Amino acid sequence: SRPGAAMAASPGALRRAGNEEFRRGQYGPAAALYTRALAVLEASGEAAAEERSVLLANRAACHLKDGACRLCVADCSGALELVPFGIKPLLRRAAAYEALESYRLAYVDYKTVLQVDCTVQAAHDGVNRMTKALLEKDGVNWRQKLPPIPTVPVSAQTRWSVPSAAAPGANTPLATAPRGEAGENVPWGRAWSPVAQTDQTAAGTERARTLKEEGNELVKKGNHKKAVEKYSQSLQLSQECATYTNRALCYLTLKQYKEAAQDCTEALRLDPKNVKALYRRAQALKELKDYKSSIADINSLLKTEPKNTAALRLLQELNRA
Numbered sequence: 001s002r003p004g005a006a007m008a009a010s011p012g013a014l015r016r017a018g019n020e021e022f023r024r025g026q027y028g029p030a031a032a033l034y035t036r037a038l039a040v041l042e043a044s045g046e047a048a049a050e051e052r053s054v055l056l057a058n059r060a061a062c063h064l065k066d067g068a069c070r071l072c073v074a075d076c077s078g079a080l081e082l083v084p085f086g087i088k089p090l091l092r093r094a095a096a097y098e099a100l101e102s103y104r105l106a107y108v109d110y111k112t113v114l115q116v117d118c119t120v121q122a123a124h125d126g127v128n129r130m131t132k133a134l135l136e137k138d139g140v141n142w143r144q145k146l147p148p149i150p151t152v153p154v155s156a157q158t159r160w161s162v163p164s165a166a167a168p169g170a171n172t173p174l175a176t177a178p179r180g181e182a183g184e185n186v187p188w189g190r191a192w193s194p195v196a197q198t199d200q201t202a203a204g205t206e207r208a209r210t211l212k213e214e215g216n217e218l219v220k221k222g223n224h225k226k227a228v229e230k231y232s233q234s235l236q237l238s239q240e241c242a243t244y245t246n247r248a249l250c251y252l253t254l255k256q257y258k259e260a261a262q263d264c265t266e267a268l269r270l271d272p273k274n275v276k277a278l279y280r281r282a283q284a285l286k287e288l289k290d291y292k293s294s295i296a297d298i299n300s301l302l303k304t305e306p307k308n309t310a311a312l313r314l315l316q317e318l319n320r321a
């Protein structure tokens with residue numbers, strides 16, 4: 001072997017270092033470590049498909065966190081070519097497609113995950129969101145415009161099945177990862193994370209609700225900046241429409257119009273006809289001088305509530321602008 005070859009970090013060590021950076025929220029450095037691990041594997045000429053697939057899926061998670069959705073899609077597709085029907089790359093690619101508003105492709109990936117493992121809550125939620133979005137976009141015949149959904153072979157389903165040693169009744173999606181991947185792999189992307197235990201989920205939801213209520217109290221006291229912090233903490237635990245619209249209201253008060261519009265968009269992804277989200281986004285877009293989009297939001301709102309006086313007043317202002 002080459003002198004000094006032993007000094008080079010092994011792919012496994014680089015991957016663990018990448019996971020550590022990822023946990024600390026350092027997504028750029030984590031992605032760089034995964035890239036180095038892939039290069040080491042390639043240089044050694046090893047055909048370690050499973051290991052390369054995991055590294056690509058991990059790097060995809062970094063891209064997703066950094067909002068580089070197209071890079072995330074590319075890495076997930078690479079991971080799936082090496083090891084077809086991997087839950088994590090499918091979920092991450094679906095999330096990236098969703099962010100890119102490629103709802104049909106996201107729908108197909110979420111549906112594929114459910115064929116592999118029907119207990120993954122993130123995929124059920126994703127299918128529901130995509131169904132709403134596609135119904136709105138393509139009308140009642142939206143299914144006819146979908147690309148074909150791949151049929152997952154039984155072998156792939158059993159490969160992902162939970163080992164019988166798992167606690168009965170425990171819903172542990174991470175145990176469904178292929179051997180050598182569980183535990184050591186990057187955690188699920190936050191917004192789409194199926195938490196291992198139901199009680200953990202319940203505790204998280206409860207904590208999210210408390211934080212939201214603390215935010216509401218701060219709004220009543222006029223402390224919008226502090227309220228934003230509480231709502232942000234709440235949203236890390238549970239993506240709730242009302243929390244987004246509440247935070248959007250704070251951003252409007254703080255004249256952070258871009259952030260307000262983004263929060264309303266998130267709220268509308270969860271509930272496409274939400275009146276508060278439409279109204280507040282229209283307000284934010286008006287301040288950003290995007291009058292056309294603002295009017296479109298008000299018109300959508302008036303379809304649901306034709307007599308909404310605040311909306312009618314805003315529409316008059318917009319028509320004068």
